[in-house]
Amino acid sequence: MPAPKNPLLPAVRWALAVLAGAVMVLSFAPFGWFPAALASVTAFYLLLPRGRRGGFATGWFYGLGLLGFGVFWIRISLNEFGNMPAVAANALMLLLVAALALFYALAGWLVTRLRPGEDAPRWWVGPLLVLPGVWVLLEWVRSWLFTGFPWLFAGNGQINPLPLLGAPLAGWAPVVGVHGLSLAVALSAGLVVVALRRGGGARPAALAGLLAIWLVGALLARVEWTRPADGPLSAAVLQGNVEQSLKWAPDGVLPTLEIYLDLTREVLADSDVIVWPETAIPSFLHEVEAGLLPPLTADAVAAGAEIVIGVPIMEMAERYFNGLISVGSAADRYYKRHLVPFGEFLPFDRQLRPLIDWFDVPMSSFSRGEAERPLLQVGPYRVGVSICYEDVFPEEVRQALPEAAYLINVSNDAWFGDSLAPHQHLEFARLRALENGRPLVRATNTGISAIIDHRGRVTASLPLFERGVLTGTIQPRTGRTPFAAVGSLPALLLAAAMLVAALLLGRSRNTAA
Structure with missing residues (x-):
């Protein structure tokens, strides 16, 4: 017919x-x-x-x-x-x-x-x-x-x-x-x-x-598709809920650090891994490193905990990175590889900067990290990490497999307020966990922070615009899904x-x- x-x-x-x-x-x-x-x-x-x-x-x-x-x-x-x-x-x-x-x-x-x-x-x-x-x-x-x-x-x-x-x-x-x-x-x-x-x-x-x-x-x-490794681990996610308009103020560094240190102390004794969100420290690492990392590392080692922190890291003048560091029994760094156009770098900077000089986003000239694979040593485990926007790229996240025992994503979705964006972004993180058969710990500045199992299910979460600590359990895993193997x-x-x-x-x- x-x-x-x-x-x-x-x-x-x-x-x-x-x-x-x-x-x-x-x-x-x-x-x-x-x-x-x-x-x-x-x-x-x-x-x-x-x-x-x-x-x-x-x-x-x-x-x-x-x-x-x-x-x-x-x-x-x-x-x-x-x-x-x-x-x-x-x-x-x-x-x-x-x-x-x-x-x-x-x-x-x-x-x-x-x-x-x-x-x-x-x-x-x-x-x-x-x-x-x-x-x-x-x-x-x-x-x-x-x-x-x-x-x-x-x-x-x-x-x-x-x-x-x-x-x-x-x-x-x-x-x-x-x-x-x-x-x-x-x-x-x-x-x-x-x-x-x-x-x-x-x-x-x-x-x-x-x-x-x-x-x-x-x-x-x-x-x-994957099988449990050792563990499980007790995980804690810190959500500082620092207002975006105040976060990068010159006098905002110490109050922000106090927020995250106080939240860390609440769970340090009971956690295997503690995750701070993207750029939780609103200052370059070298400016706070001497006073922050030695005592924090000592406390983490004494408690048997590992801490992952989002922080900008400057290697030399005019060259700085959106980074993650791990402190505790192991120390490691990861620099974000996939930057957000106009948010973290300006395409065709030399040509466009004079035209939109009024566009003033803090820390908007990051350099691109050059790590071959998105892995961070967190205590005894190799962990697949992504910073903010990177978790929407499935091929980049799967590069951490099969070594990654679990996944971490840190983000700052405060840029998009109370909109659909934080919910959509959490959905991408869930899909990455499911594709790769790995649990995922997600820490964000203002929400939605979550602990996600290897089937992409949210087992615990903190809502938008709420300060607090999210605790839960993750099970490190080994092996690869078909997607993780061939993409x-x-x-x-x-x-x-x-x-x-x-x-x-x-x-x-x-x-x-």
Whole structure:
């Protein structure tokens, strides 16, 4: 039965595309309604015009909906902490959203160009091969182009269980990672499109395929890919809740240190590892090292504890790093390798600095760390570490495996206030724990701090804007998940193979004609 023509006027289609993109946001934290991603990608495909024109615009409006509602919080850091006027901050945020939406515009254009017509014998190539292949490969490009912005991928929200439903696709994460989860979402959406647009035998076949993807995911979730090592360890996370506008004030160093030292004393005797957040010390290490580290190290050794601290570290004039140090029975350092553009460094500094000299973010000229792998010695354990934004890059986090017994992420999400950002960022940390089969300790300045088990489940957390100490237990683990061993390569190769197959099927159709 041929599919009906799509009679939507362009303006109506674009408005619905914005709505479809916004629906995707509901799949991410703090909402966690994972079926929203399936509905969103399905709507993306159904809203594309039947001909070869209009796909670019429809995809762009979809991207505006997704990113406009999903990352509007960027304006908070620009306006409230970057001294940018509100009008300029909003304009720059909208410009960024419009630019990132071009990825979805390109997706719309490619799908409309590569898929066969709806009345063609191989009509199924569009939803089942072109859509998932294009979607995943463009998400992958977005993860590294111009240093990358791997935020709000279709697979990110698939680890949030719902009552009765659970999180059926989450079991794929340790096998194929977040790109594989996105592939599962996009392929599931294609199967829904087939079920909606075709009757006869196509509909039950599509529904059976959909059930198979989700059922296999549920079965994979039962597999223990890694195994316990020694331990368990008692972990303590310090959340100082130091207001961002006061943190970098000249007279703020001593009060901030007192906060974290007091919190440390509360749990020192009962903790194996204590984690301070990113740049918990709002001063260069060499300026406080003599008075801070020797007594703190002595106390840690006496108590049998290890302490991990976020602090800026200057090696020489004009060269400083966003760093982590460990003190206790072992001393080690890690320098952040993946910096945030405009927040930690200014791209094309020489050209842009005179134009935006009023943009004044503290510590915004960090140098890039050059460690081959993100590992820090914490007492007897090698630990996989990430600082803030680094934990949104799955390939970088997995580089710590298999040596890492557990993971640590330190962050300062105060830049984004009481918005969706801290919830979304915690979700990324959970996904990294699940992908790599390792527990993760997450310390943030103002929240959300958390202790996460090797299945990506939050076992304890501190809410936003609350000062306190979070305590819990982590189990060091050994071994590697399939994702930790080979990364995203299988998912990306499968996506590429889908597009190659679509092109070959299209060519054979044209040759036969």
